[in-house]
Amino acid sequence: LRPEVGAIREVVVARLPLYIRVLSRLEGEKEIVSSQELGYRLQLSAAQIRKDLSLFGKFGKQGRGYDVSGLLGALRRIMGLDREWAMVLVGVGRLGRAVLDYGRFTRAGFRIVAAFDIDQALVGKRIGGVLIQDVTELGDTVHSKGVRIGIVSAPASQAQGVVDSMVGVGIKAILNYAPVAARVPPGVRLRDIDPVMAAQSITFYLREESPLEELMP
Amino acid sequence: LRPEVGAIREVVVARLPLYIRVLSRLEGEKEIVSSQELGYRLQLSAAQIRKDLSLFGKFGKQGRGYDVSGLLGALRRIMGLDREWAMVLVGVGRLGRAVLDYGRFTRAGFRIVAAFDIDQALVGKRIGGVLIQDVTELGDTVHSKGVRIGIVSAPASQAQGVVDSMVGVGIKAILNYAPVAARVPPGVRLRDIDPVMAAQSITFYLREESPLEELMP
Numbered sequence: 001l002r003p004e005v006g007a008i009r010e011v012v013v014a015r016l017p018l019y020i021r022v023l024s025r026l027e028g029e030k031e032i033v034s035s036q037e038l039g040y041r042l043q044l045s046a047a048q049i050r051k052d053l054s055l056f057g058k059f060g061k062q063g064r065g066y067d068v069s070g071l072l073g074a075l076r077r078i079m080g081l082d083r084e085w086a087m088v089l090v091g092v093g094r095l096g097r098a099v100l101d102y103g104r105f106t107r108a109g110f111r112i113v114a115a116f117d118i119d120q121a122l123v124g125k126r127i128g129g130v131l132i133q134d135v136t137e138l139g140d141t142v143h144s145k146g147v148r149i150g151i152v153s154a155p156a157s158q159a160q161g162v163v164d165s166m167v168g169v170g171i172k173a174i175l176n177y178a179p180v181a182a183r184v185p186p187g188v189r190l191r192d193i194d195p196v197m198a199a200q201s202i203t204f205y206l207r208e209e210s211p212l213e214e215l216m217p
Numbered sequence: 218l219r220p221e222v223g224a225i226r227e228v229v230v231a232r233l234p235l236y237i238r239v240l241s242r243l244e245g246e247k248e249i250v251s252s253q254e255l256g257y258r259l260q261l262s263a264a265q266i267r268k269d270l271s272l273f274g275k276f277g278k279q280g281r282g283y284d285v286s287g288l289l290g291a292l293r294r295i296m297g298l299d300r301e302w303a304m305v306l307v308g309v310g311r312l313g314r315a316v317l318d319y320g321r322f323t324r325a326g327f328r329i330v331a332a333f334d335i336d337q338a339l340v341g342k343r344i345g346g347v348l349i350q351d352v353t354e355l356g357d358t359v360h361s362k363g364v365r366i367g368i369v370s371a372p373a374s375q376a377q378g379v380v381d382s383m384v385g386v387g388i389k390a391i392l393n394y395a396p397v398a399a400r401v402p403p404g405v406r407l408r409d410i411d412p413v414m415a416a417q418s419i420t421f422y423l424r425e426e427s428p429l430e431e432l433m434p
Contacts, residue, residue, distance in 0.1 A: 207297035
C-alpha cells in the first residue's frame with residue numbers, strides 16, 4: 001500500500017528540495033550513499049531519512065545504501081522537476097525587478113514568461129528579458145501560455161488582491177514575496193519567501209541571557 | 218512544568234514569526250482574537266494554535282480568546298524580538314548587494330552593521346550605508362560590535378568556508394543565501410534562504426497528470 005499525495009505531510013514535501021540539492025552535489029562524487037551520510041548532510045537522523053524516502057517508494061537496499069543517480073532521478077520525477085515550469089510575476093517594483101534579475105530560477109528550470117504591473121510607465125518595457133504587460137492581460141497570458149505558477153511581488157497592501165486575481169485566472173501555486181499572510185482557497189498552494197521571517201525564527205535561540213521561564217506569562 | 222528551550226521543536230519556533238506577523242496586523246483591528254480566527258489566518262487548526270501557544274506560556278482564557286497586544290508583546294519577548302540585532306554580511310557580489318539594499322531587515326530590527334569581501338576593489342566602499350571591509354577584519358568587527366548573526370551571500374564554492382569563518386569568530390546564527398547545504402556545529406543555528414527551494418517544493422502538487430504510484434520505484 002502506498003500513501004496518497006494528500007496524505008504526505010507538507011513538511012516532508014517541503015524538505016525534498018534539500019534532498020535534491022544534496023544528491024545533485026553527491027552525483028559527481030560517488031555512486032552509492034548511505035542513510036547515515038544523507039542524514040549528516042541534511043542534518044536529519046538516518047532513521048528519519050529512511051522514513052522520509054519510504055513515503056515515496058522503495059529506494060535503496062538493506063545494508064547497501066541508495067544509488068545516488070537513481071534516487072535523484074526518481075525524486076526529480078516525483079517532485080515534477082524533470083520538466084520546465086513557466087511562471088508569471090505580478091508587481092514590478094524594486095523587489096519584482098530583483099526577482100526578474102535573479103538568475104537562479106531559470107537555471108533551476110523555472111522560467112518567468114511574463115511580468116505584470118498597473119504602472120503604465122513600466123508596461124511595454126523589458127527587464128531581464130521579460131516583457132512587462134498591463135495587469136489586465138494576466139488571464140489571457142496565463143491561459144495562452146499554460147502557466148500554473150505565480151510570483152507575487154506587489155506591495156503588501158495589494159498582495160491579497162493580486163493573489164485573488166491569480167487564483168481567479170487558474171494559477172495553482174503561488175510564491176509570495178509580499179510581507180503579508182495571504183489567503184488561498186483549497187487546491188491552491190502558497191509559499192512565503194521572507195528572509196525577515198528566517199531571521200526572526202533564529203533569534204529565539206540567541207536570548208539565553210533571559211531564561212524562557214521568566215518571559216512566560 | 219514548562220518545557221526547556223531545547224525541547225521545543227524547531228518547526229514550531231520557525232512558525233512563530235507568522236504568529237507575530239498576523240498579530241501585528243490584528244493589533245489595529247481588535248483587542249481579542251479567538252484560536253479559530255488565528256487558525257484561519259495561519260492556516261492551522263484551532264487545536265494546533267492552542268497547542269503551539271501552550272508551549273510558551275499560559276495565554277488566553279477559556280471561551281474568551283487571546284488578548285492581541287498582550288500575546289504579541291509576550292511572543293516578541295520570547296522570540297528575542299523586543300530589541301535590535303546587529304548582523305554582518307560576507308560576500309558583496311550581486312546577491313550581497315541586493316541584500317544590503319533590501320530595506321526590510323532594518324525595519325524589522327535587524328541591522329547589517331558591516332559587510333565583508335575579499336575583492337579589494339570593493340573594500341572601503343559603502344552600499345546601502347554599510348562600509349565594506351576586508352574579510353580578514355571579520356573577527357575584530359564581530360567582537361567589537363558584539364555581533365551574533367551572520368548573513369552568507371558568498372558564491373556557492375566559498376560558502377562553507379565563510380560559514381566556518383563565522384563560526385570561528387563566535388557567530389551563533391547564520392542566514393545562508395548561498396545555494397549549498399552548509400554545515401554548522403551544535404550550538405550554531407542556520408537558516409537557508411532559497412526561493413528556488415520554495416518553488417521546487419510546490420511543483421509536487423502540480424503534477425496530477427502523473428499519479429504518484431506510477432513514478433514510484
